[in-house]
Amino acid sequence: MSISFVCSTFADLTPHELYAMLRLRSEVFVVEQRCVYLDPDGLDSDALHLFGWTGDSPRVLVCGVRILAPGVVYDEAAIGRVVSAPAARGLGAGRAVMLRGLAECEIRFPGRGVRIGAQRYLERFYESLGFRTVSEPYDEDGIEHVTMLRAG
Numbered sequence: 001m002s003i004s005f006v007c008s009t010f011a012d013l014t015p016h017e018l019y020a021m022l023r024l025r026s027e028v029f030v031v032e033q034r035c036v037y038l039d040p041d042g043l044d045s046d047a048l049h050l051f052g053w054t055g056d057s058p059r060v061l062v063c064g065v066r067i068l069a070p071g072v073v074y075d076e077a078a079i080g081r082v083v084s085a086p087a088a089r090g091l092g093a094g095r096a097v098m099l100r101g102l103a104e105c106e107i108r109f110p111g112r113g114v115r116i117g118a119q120r121y122l123e124r125f126y127e128s129l130g131f132r133t134v135s136e137p138y139d140e141d142g143i144e145h146v147t148m149l150r151a152g
Contacts, residue, residue, distance in 0.1 A: 076113035
């Protein structure tokens with residue numbers, strides 16, 4: 001699968017990109033995972049949005065992450081809203097978008113760590129990217145999570 005990545009500020013998102021992001025996040029987090037929560041939580045406007053697209057016309061959003069600068073939520077940078085389209089799972093989209101997200105963090109916030117709130121069942125996946133668990137498990141929207149940190 002060939003993925004084309006684009007990283008944008010909220011202000012630079014086109015209506016198409018914003019709609020695709022909100023639709024994919026709702027499809028996965030609200031419908032598939034059955035979490036009733038307010039996805040637009042007030043942090044999107046302060047974030048960088050990294051999208052992975054396939055195709056040319058039309059482009060199809062297959063993965064994405066939200067990146068927050070150090071100091072917005074944590075002392076470190078934060079990567080969240082990590083999402084892969086169901087059709088892209090098992091094809092490396094999740095790993096590719098996380099690697100690109102970590103590279104963006106290093107470019108924009110050199111030497112700073114990255115903190116995530118990871119769904120517990122993905123703990124080994126994030127460990128393979130250099131994260132280590134720094135909290136006890138906790139419930140977020142009915143799904144067990146852990147806080148993980150990747151040193152800068």
